Amino acid sequence: MVFKISPLMPQNIQELSPLSDVRIATAKAGIKYKDRTDLLFIVFDKPASVAGVFTRSKCPSAPVEHCRASLPHGVARGVIVNSGNANAFTGSKGKNTTNEIICAAANTLKVRENEIFIASTGVIGEPMDASAIVNLLPSMAETAEEGNWLEAAKAIMTTDTFPKLSTRTFNCGGVNVTINAIAKGAGMIAPDMATMLSFVVCDATISSDMLQSMLSEAVQGSFNSITVDSDTSTSDTLMIFATGKEHFPCLKSQSDPRYGIFVKQLSELLHELALQVVCDGEGARHLIEVNVSGATTDKAAKTIALSIANSPLVKTAIAGEDANWGRVVMAVGKAGVEVDRDLLTIWFGEHRVAVNGERDPAYCEEKIAAYMRGKHITIRVDIGLGESSTTVWSCDLTKEYVMINSDYRS
């Protein structure tokens, strides 16, 4: 199946500068895809700090289990990512495959096994042969070069229609630091999962503890606030690495003024990357932003926002460019959070469509119809009961989504 490039692709793909001591190699291992790279090896020539967040699935893949178990050691020397096979629900074989790859990479780099991190994305339940990957690692480690970020982003794609990259260079306590990041998103083809993978590398000197704390904070408004179809992969992985930098004293406390500066930049970068993932949701034709305000608690705001963002009826309405605010009311109502129907106010973009429990008296179909033809649709709901607010992002549900996902596996 050939995928059309998403109409929501950013106009420019960002160029990422090389980072010192971060060498990248890609290769064609032939795991599933032909004539394209499907293997990425990132080598840290000096020990890097590391942190990560992973899928909440109760059935995680073998690679996710390895990464979780290795994090407490707090040191990374290499990252291996393959596309084409998720090595998920592959039983003891899958665990062995992961171990073989980890072991080979550790030997190649002469480092400890818990300093190698791994992620796999693609087919689920299909045994994966380690040898195709293992055999390539020595030459990849040798030829890996600083730079190559675009190639890295391309090698981890499955049904993504464009590579996803983001970068920030900023002054952090008098020293310029750079954060580079790649991601792959929720493009799915049967039986691939909507695995979201993202790898972030910065050249600042930050303890693993602080990295974890900053990542957990920055993920809330970005990767934890997007949804394509409410389905959660067995393999979702977001990791950050800090290689360290001369003249940048180690950031190891939240009271360090650089903490806030770094978190802000990291949050913006992850947010940009997360939106790229949504914009490449299968069959997406519209980016949907859902703002909920006036909720009684942050949790209530997010529950309501996700109820709207995941509603098939809301998502199909946006696909049809239909300002169907009745379905928004429905989605608010089904969220299970206490609301007062007659206090709801709903806007599409700047157009207020419902107020005081009924259609806005000034409702103008023509103006709203024009707005709905845009690519970026904002749905705003004020609950009228409190002070909490949140924003989440989603995409529309189109015929193409169903076509992509109902295609035969064979």
Next chain:
Amino acid sequence: MVFKISPLMPQNIQELSPLSDVRIATAKAGIKYKDRTDLLFIVFDKPASVAGVFTRSKCPSAPVEHCRASLPHGVARGVIVNSGNANAFTGSKGKNTTNEIICAAANTLKVRENEIFIASTGVIGEPMDASAIVNLLPSMAETAEEGNWLEAAKAIMTTDTFPKLSTRTFNCGGVNVTINAIAKGAGMIAPDMATMLSFVVCDATISSDMLQSMLSEAVQGSFNSITVDSDTSTSDTLMIFATGKEHFPCLKSQSDPRYGIFVKQLSELLHELALQVVCDGEGARHLIEVNVSGATTDKAAKTIALSIANSPLVKTAIAGEDANWGRVVMAVGKAGVEVDRDLLTIWFGEHRVAVNGERDPAYCEEKIAAYMRGKHITIRVDIGLGESSTTVWSCDLTKEYVMINSDYRS
């Protein structure tokens, strides 16, 4: 938009016998549809007991609020149902419309207002004019006849592609009693909601308390175990009425041996009707039955079953006749309930596809592919941790679902 009749329609529409003192009239009020009936008036010539369950939406419609408030009185003399306008999110106007209709019906039948029940289904947020309905009530009350159940089922349809009826006649403590029921289902056309309405009438003599208790029990394995797209209407209404019968002493205690007999029959009838609703889900081409066994609690079993039954990726796979058990694992994992990946066993029909955390060694693609071409697909998952089990029903997610629901409102 014209809807093709669902390929899952039952082969025969059941004929319902007339019930004494239950008179039915239908009419063309022209609320939205042209050239078809859209108004139903059921008249109980003697006071009937009544019970009901309603949408859990926090934004219910005005008719739902009226019914909830009237139930404690425990007596029904009339039911009015219109299709074409849900009178939901219509503010104080909507409440006035409901009150006007209730008042007119009560005057016509010379009964109390809280003895009239009402339901509306159709467009949301559109003010509804009471007069078209009010003007028809006197003549409808006069011409209403015993029987007419098929006409009743047709008058409440919105985008249903077939009328939904079910009946049972059985011996209950030495007396033959009959339960008749109609429903409308989850056919949707923008901006109609997936409102589920069902009205059940029996000729047994049962107190309202007992009716409520029996209905609450019987709804669990039927209407509370089906899902089309996880979206919940503002107007879902299921009501039961008991007109009473000579030589049938009033059933007013759970210890009455007739209680169990009646609940069993009611459960079967509601189950049959609920499956008709799923089989008429928009664009449905396959009925999906999800059995979850071996869960630690009933609640865990249902959470997992609904996670599978609502997963867009599982539903699109079934549409594509693809035995994609990897997506079933994903849906189990995302349910948030504690599971052990390596204890899961998964079947499609009789075909075991996964066991011990990986694909079944005896997996045979050909046999399973043949099974997946059937109309009724059973997904069975054993969690391997406990004794609790449950079954829910859903339908597949097809291109037609998206087409129906992304069509312009105008």
